[in-house]
Amino acid sequence: MDGLDRLVHAVAPTGSVELQCHFAGDWTLDHPSTPPNHLPYHIILAGHAELELDGKTSALVPGDVLLFPYGDAHILRSTTAGIDGQRPMLENRRRPHGRVTLIEHGGDGPALDMLCGAFQLSGATDALWTGLPKVLHVRTEHRDALLGLIQVLRDEAARPLPGGGTVVESVTGAMFTLILRSMTASGQLQLGILGMLAHPKMALVVDAVLKDPAHAWTLQSMAEVAHTSRASFARHFSEISGMTPMDWVNGVRLGVAAQSLRAGRLSAGRAAELAGYASEAAFARAFKTRYGTPPAAYGRLHAAR
Template sequence: MDSLSHLVRMLSPSGRVDLHCHLAGTWAADQPAAPPGHVPYHVILGGRMRVRIGRRVEEFEAGDVLIFPQGSHHVLESVDLPADAAPPDGGGERHFNGVVTEIRSEGEGVLLDMLCGVFVMRETGSSLLRSLPEVIHIRSGERAALRALIGMMRSESVEPKPGGSAVIDELSTALFTLLLRHLISTGQLSGNVLALLADARMSRVVEAVLAQPAQSWTVGSLAAHAHVSRATFARRFTELGGMPPLEWVTTVRMELAARLLLREGLSANQVAERCGYASEAAFGRVFKKHYRSGPGAYRRKLQHAQEPSAPA
């Protein structure tokens, strides 16, 4: 399994499309900050819009994909909305077509055709995206596979068919992987694991650790995989990855530990062994430092959060 596939497995993403927007006239849509582990995204199929992120205001057009790794608050608005105007009330008429909720508003000016969704990292994985920028902008027109996938998502959302909801969610999850592949291939990011995957020597190290996280890794053994000296390796890894190599190894182990506790129901002792710790006590100390609670308390908390609410 290649390093990107390993990484996607660690992130455990689940994608979905919530809205298909057809917006004309003057409009604005406030997007509150998303919960931890939730990565909102917007795919512009046609037209143009403006996006406000803090004090930044940028305009985007058909073919643009916007991802918000930190789930940051932002505002979407029509390009002809005056800068000093109060956002208009209402968000258009809503209709669930059997697959997604369609929002339509009539008016003069540019018509925006857009899909809005979210990638959910489940219980684990969000820490591996923590160092990504507040917003990532990708031009889908530059990538045939990405453009084709978005076209399929649009087709499934516009013309509902049997199994459409399952298909569009799977396509959305695949979109996440293609977006990561694009970011790696362009080498436009630094200070995170994606930048490591874009470097030929460092990607071998990432792949080795993801394949065998329980191994007794040292800076020397990691440097050997990269075929460079220890000093060169440590400097280059930290420069690209945004953290020292052994700190990153611990992060990978803790992401794996959380998944083993929650999804496979292993005991703390079993998880400690699978993650490369000599004793349950040593594992527990590292786990508590990383998640701010012990393995047992962490599992109970997450299981309780996932329980369905009692009917009113």
């Protein structure tokens, strides 16, 4: 496993495909914000559209994949929507279509075919899922692996074949990883967790800490992993991640502990060990500061859901 493997394993994404959109003519589709750790995605299978996010517009073409890391509200619309000053809305004709709900809107002009779904992050997101832009926009024209997965997802969504649910879960999981890989490989992201993975020296540290979060990490030991001086490491780490190295390590430890408590796998004492705390009392104080409730109560609360 490398740093990206460990990141994906730690945030534990579960993907679903929910809608297929067949739109023609003028249309506008508002997407409200979603709860924390619920990440919508859109895949443009055919046709063109526009994305509006924070007042900025981006052109969408066939093969584009959009992932919203923090579930921010956004607008999708046809390329001609609003030219006449009107705001066209969808007629919202819905019907079951295989494993998804098909939404249709007729009209003159180019047609759009789009798949929509979401990822649920159920793992240790604290200090891991940070520093990302509001949308990850991947163009797949030269990414054969991602294009292949999209075709499989499209086929499985259209037909309720035996075992299709497992296929969708596996394909969306691989798609999630390939989206993150493409963003780090392209160098588009210089900040946050993906920025650290894109930086060879920082990627070594991410991998080492995620491999053994309970290790007695210090600024010096992380600098040695990065093969750099302590001062240089601390400066570059903070510039890329937006936090100090030790704040990041503590956030990772508490996130991993919270994940285990939610899953009901560990006692509070064992979670403290996993988080690298010699004292259960110190762990309980740090945990309550971050999550607002003691570890044992947090575990019981989530076990009851």
